Amino acid sequence: MFKRVLIANRGEIALRVQRTCRELGIETVAVYSEADRNALHVREADAAVCIGPGPALESYLVIEKIIDAAKRTGAQAVHPGYGFLSENARFAQACVDAGIAFIGPPASAMQAMGDKVSARRLMEEAGVPLVPGANDIDADDLDTARREADRIGYPLLVKAAAGGGGRGIRLVESSEGLEAAMRAAGSEARSAFGDAAIFLEKYVSPARHIEVQVMADSHGNVRAFGERECSIQRRHQKLVEEAPSVAVTPELREQLCDAAVAAAKSCGYQNAGTVEFLMDRDGNFYFLEMNARLQVEHPVTELVYGVDLVALQLAIAAGKPLATAEAPLEPRGWAIECRINGEDPYSNFAPSVGLVEFVQQPMGPGVRFDTMLFDGVDVPVFYDSLLGKLIVWAETRELAVKRMKRALSDLIVAGIQTNAPFHLALMDHPDYATGNVSTSWLESEFTMPQPPEDDPRERWALVAAGIGASLVAAGSEGPATQPDAGRWQRAARARSVGMRVDGGGIRGWRRGIGSS
Amino acid sequence: MATRHRFQLEGQPRNVVVDEAGGALRVAVDDGDPVLVDATLSGVPGLISMIVDGEPRRAYISRRGQGFAVTVEGRTFVLQPASSARGRGAVGGATDPPGQISAPLAGVVVEVRAAAGTQVKTGDTVVVIEAMKMQNEVQAREGGTITAVHCTEGGRVEKGDLIVEYESAP
Incomplete structure (x- = not known):
C-alpha cells in the first residue's frame, strides 16, 4: 500500500479522501490555493503545498504544479477527487509518466469515455442499451441532421459531443426548432470545448436518472455496487441522491449492473466509475455516459452496501485484486444525500458565499455530514457552491426521509445562506415521499414555498435581536x-x-x- | 431595566422592548403582548436559546454592521438599527427620593409620555431620553399622579437632573 498520497482537490472531497487515508495509516499531502489557506483539508493533512492563486485555472487545474507538489513531497499516488483534473486524461498520463500512481482509470479509458460519441460506439459494441440517436454530426450539416432527426423522432436533444455538466444541450420539440438548436449547441460547444461536433438523441421523458457504481481492478475483475437515483436536478445539477431507487426491482438491478459491468469492461476500465442511465416509466434504461471518477454522491452507495469506496480505490490503485463476491450484492436499508449548497432558496437560489460565523453540524444515529464547513471558514468565490453533503441512512426510505428532515433542522449555518430550507420543503413534498419523480420534476412541478407573511421565525429573530442588543x-x-x-x-x-x-x-x- | 430597540427589518420599522424582570426577560414585539423569555447566550455573536412557555427556540445572532443578523431555522434576518435610534433603557434614578424622578443619564428628551396630572403605574414609561443613538425609557418606580414635568421634548438633560415630580398613590 502507498505510504503517502497527494489529494489534488479541495473542499469536502479532499477531506473525505483524507479521512480514509488517515484510517489506513497513509500520509496525506494537501494542495491548496491561496484562497483555501484556512481550509480544513489543509489543516488536517500531513503535508501541504500552496499551488497558486484562488482561480482554479491558476491552481487546482495546473497539472505541472500538482505533479511538482507530488514529487517534492514524495507522494507515491495522486487521488484526483471529482471535478478539477479528475477526468483529465492528460493529467492521469502525466502522473504515470512521473512515476506516480493515479488513483483512477487509465488515461485511455478516460479518453474513450470522455468523448460521448466514442463512448456510444463502445456501448453499442458491448450490447449496452443506448438511447436512439445519431452520432458525430457537424453542427453546420443541417441536411444530415434533419434526416437523422426524422428517423429518431421528436422530441430530441441536440448535444455537444465533448459536452458535460449540462452544457451544450438543447431540447428540440419539433422539426422547426432543429436549426436554431444546432446553431446554439454548436457554438456553445465550440466555445466551451473547442469542438463543434454534435449528436442527436431521443428525448426520453419523463425519465429517471439511474446510475450504477462500478469498481474495476487491474486483474480484470469488475463489480457493480447497485444503483443510485439522482433524478432531483436543477439545470442538470444533481441536488438529492439516494440508494437504492424506488423504481428498481431486484431483476432490474441485475440488468442494470450487468450493463454497467459490460460498459466498464468495454473500455478496459479500472478503479471507481459510474455508468449513468436514463430510465423510462416502463423500466427501459439507456446508457447516458460513464463518469470516470468517484462521484459526489458515492456515500449513499457506501451506506447501503457497507463499503468504503475510497479504500477500495486505494487498494485497486496499489494493484490489489477485488474480493470476488459469492453472490450479487444486495442493498441494505436506504440512504439519501442532500447537497448543502451556499445559495439562497428564498431569492431564486442566488449564490451565497463569504464568512461562515457559526456552524452546528447535525449528528446522531444514521447521520453523516461530509463538509468543509467550520466556524470561521471564509467560503471562497472561486469554486462551486457545495459546502457539504448531508447523508442519512435508515432501515426504510420512509424512515430515511424522516431522519433527513431531522438532520436538516439540526443544521445551523450562520453568516451565509444555505439551501437547507429547500431540502426540507422537498422532503415534505408528497411526490418526493412516494418517489414519483423524474429528471424534469423539480423544474416543472416543484416551487420553493416562500416564507409566509407572518413567518413565526421573524418574531423569534426580533426577540433574539432585542435580547442581543x-x-x-x-x-x-x-x-x-x-x-x-x-x-x-x-x-x-x-x-x-x-x-x-x-x-x-x-x-x-x-x-x-x-x-x- | 426596560430597553426599547428599534430595528429596520426588510424596510419596516420594528420595535422590541426588553425588560429584565427577576432573571427572566419580558420581551414585547411591536406593542404586542410581552412574553416571558428564559434566554441564555454565550455572547454576540453567539447561539441564543430562548424558552417561552416551556418551548425552546434557538437562533444564532451576530453583528452585522450596526445591527444584527439572526438565523432562525434556516432563514437569516438582517436587522438594522432604525435610523433614529437603537435603544437602551435605564431605570429612573434608582436613588431618587420618593416623589422625584431624575435623569439616569445625559441626553436629549425625545418624548414626554406622562404630562402633569397623568396617573401612572409602576413600570410605566414617563420620559424617553436619547443618548448615543439609543433611546432610554425612564420609568416610574411606583404608582401615583404626575404633579410636575421639568423637561421638554427636544430639550437636553444632564444626568441627575430632576425631570419629573409625582405624588405617590395612597
Missing part, C-alpha cells in the same frame, strides 16, 4: 466589577466578539474578549 448595550457601560450587575451585564462582560482578521499575513476569524 440589550446584552451589547449592557456590556458597554458600567465597570466590570460592579457587584450588583444584572445577569445581562455579567453576561455581556464575558461575551466574545467575533471579527474577521485579514492582514499581517493572518487571515481568518477569531473570538476575543473585549468590547465592540
